[in-house]
Amino acid sequence: MISVKHLAIFSLITFISVFNLPVSYADEAVEKGLAIAKAAKARDEGWGDNTAQLTMTLRNKAGKETTRQMRVKSLEQTEDGDMSMTIFDNPRDVAGTAFLSHTHVNTPDDQWLYLPALKRVKRIASKNKSGPFMGSEFAYEDLSSFEVEKYTYRWLRDEVYDGQDCYVLESVPVDKYSGYTRQVAWIDKAEYRSLKIEFYDKRKTLLKTLTIGDYQQFLGKYWRPGLQQMVNHKTGKSTDIVMSDYQFGTGLSKNDFTENSLKRAR
Amino acid sequence: MLNNASTLPRQVLRCCLALVLLLPFASAQAELLGYIGGQLRWFPETALDSDQGDTSASLVLAPEWYSEFNDRNDSINLKLFYRYDSMDSERSHGDIRELYWLHVGSDWEFTLGLNKIFWGVTESQHLVDIINQTDFVEAPDGDEKLGQAMAHLALIKDWGVLDLFALPGFRPMTFAGKDGRLRSIPVTIADKDSYEDSRAKDHVDFAARWSHYIGNLNFGLSWFNGTGREPLFRPTVHQGQTALQPHYVQIQQLGLDTQYIVGDASFKLEAIRREYDTPLASDYTAVTAGVEHTLVGVRDTIFDLGLLAEYSYDSRPAGFAGRLQNDLLLGGRLAFNDIASSEMLFGVIQDLDETESRAIFLESSTRIGDRTKVSIEASIINSNTPQSDLYLGRRDSYLEFSAEYYF
Secondary structure: OOOHHHHHHHHHHHHHHHHHOOHHHHHHHHHHHHHHHHHHHHHOOOOOEEEEEEEEEEEOOOOOEEEEEEEEEEEOOOOOOOEEEEEEEEOHHHOOOEEEEEOOOOOOOEEEEEEOOOOEEEEOOHHHHHOEOOOOOOEHHHHOOOOHHHEEEEEEEEEEEOOEEEEEEEEEEOOOOOOOOEEEEEEEOOOOOEEEEEEEOOOOOEEEEEEEEOOEEEOOOEEEOOEEEEEEOOOOOEEEEEEEEEEEOOOOOHHHHOHHHHHOOO | OHHHHOOOOHHHHHHHHHHHHHHHHHOOEEEEEEEEEEEEEEOOOOOOOOOOOOEEEEEEEEEEEEEEEOOOOEEEEEEEEEEEEOOOOOOOEEEEEEEEEEEEOOOEEEEEEEEOOOOOOOOOOOOOOOOOOEOOOOOOOOOOEOOEEEEEEEEEEOOEEEEEEEEOOOOOOOOOOOOOOOOOOOOEOHHHOEEOOOOHHHOOEEEEEEEEEEOOEEEEEEEEEEEOOOOEEEEEEEOOEEEEEEEEOEEEEEEEEEEEEEOOEEEEEEEEEEEEOOOOOOOEEEEEEEEEEEEEOHHHOOOEEEEEEEEEEEOOOOOOOOOOOEEEEEEEEEEOOOOOOOEEEEEEEEEOOOOOOEEEEEEEEEEEOOOEEEEEEEEEEEOOOOOOOOHHHOOOOEEEEEEEEEO
16 A cells, blocks of 8 residues: 555655656657657567577677577467567587566566476566576566567657667666666667667666667568677676577467477477 | 386386387487486495495486477487496486377377476475386485376366376385495385285376466466375395385375465475375375575676575474474575576575484586586585484485586
8 A cells, every 4th residue: 555645755756857857858758759669569560470590609708609509489469478488409408498488568477497307397586587598698588579568668869870760769667677777779760670779777877788780571571680799888798699590470379388388399 | 227127017118119119200300419427426424334335436328319200299208317326236227217209289288108297396395296206316305206107198278287197107216225325224125115005016096287377376286196106114124134125005195386476586385185095104294385585686796596495394293204394494596697507506404393403405516618517516414313304314414526418
């Protein structure tokens, strides 16, 4: 229960923050931000399902590299967030380990991890998603599907990035367990693809920068990145993800994204 | 190896042979994987029995092979295991961990052959997990299991998953031999096993489980009817010396396992009710309940620290109860989130009845290069009261180092 006192303080804060900004500008930027996010999502509707190969190259400060190999299956959902499964092939001691995610629009995602040595499926607490994925610079949450409702938005400005006209969009995660306070994305106006994303940590300082490129178009409509490079400014470490061998319309269904299918995923 | 293979019932071997003969026709998509490794164990304290050694070196080989065919709707899966141990001939043992055919339908799956099934959520012990026999010589914590023959139908519906099992071919528990550590005093003679049921190992057991999740709550309700995996022990004479004989009796067990996740905490509960036909044992209830709280990026690092607290209760009187009858586990799971996937699990199990009795454990592992995993395990047992469930292991503290190469 929120007490009357708390409510009063809450409305006072709202009052101050609203009146600190030029009202019309703030509203307009928020509206425009949401419109950009919705447009980006709308452009990517109807892709159905896909599979892809994922190669992850982890690089430490000294430039020493190691690679990881996995396969990803994804299924689009219209009523709720998308489903995905990641199956590890390399390193060999974790071969057969698989990760299942049911993204949700309004509630925290459901996530499961299958450990083949124990034949045990572990449900993952939602806060763990801010942790690193497989020792990489990507967090679990960086790899989950994009859903409009997961953030609040603000359009910051228009800017040319890498020779392309872009919207610069700020997204603030709704989930209190997110590892970020905000993200700033450069989205090209022509195709609504994210070209660069900056991640700000809980101290509001720039933690990581992701650059996304080598986009390929599938089914004459849907853009998928070939290369994603994440640089951690705090540690100097970086991770590249190369996605290849995208296949669409592979006939995947909800039955391929259950705990049972996780156990026999390999 | 032969020693254990011969304990498999003949019909199971015949079924396995048929599967092996089918393999050449099933080579649509196949893969070989697994590991080979070495392990050193050192017991610093003098053993209770002069027959028992202090150090052991062992080699392990665990190849795995599978093949998928019929548009990936069918697969044959094989997982073998063999360990050679320098100290204990009973620990030199082999097993067919898995050899099964799996068929996947739209909302059902059918498995025939030897397989391993895990049920449960808690860490200190696995009360509900009952399908497979424990390979006790392999790991004293009970986490290693022997392959179990089964026909297993899983129905995957909107109302959850219903698993139905017919389990022919009972596998007796493995026990350390007279030269080995981590054993009973006097020694348990695994080969002198006896059975309440006249069909002995040929008794067919049945089991069922309904599991489901609703939001952040998942649960499983299970039922088992057949030969209990944990034996009763009867004194006997073996080669002129006192020994213990495992006696396997018929049981009926109901189990509940449930987990509720809220934010960064996960609440876990496992409970069983076991009933016997034999007057040699009395019915009982056992519960393990606890919480795991994860601190992500602890103290501004990339480390995750999971804090574990679990309490275990067993309704049987001390001396007759399981390993944990009124015990508290406090521990931590540290994930370094580095390239080498380094991790550490540590904790203490405190007997709440006997304050001087506790077990301290540490398990840590890391990867060297892309294919080699090394781990260190330590187990320290303090107990000087015979009433304690830990008393038997009071001289069996050990340090273990292992390295495994994955291919």
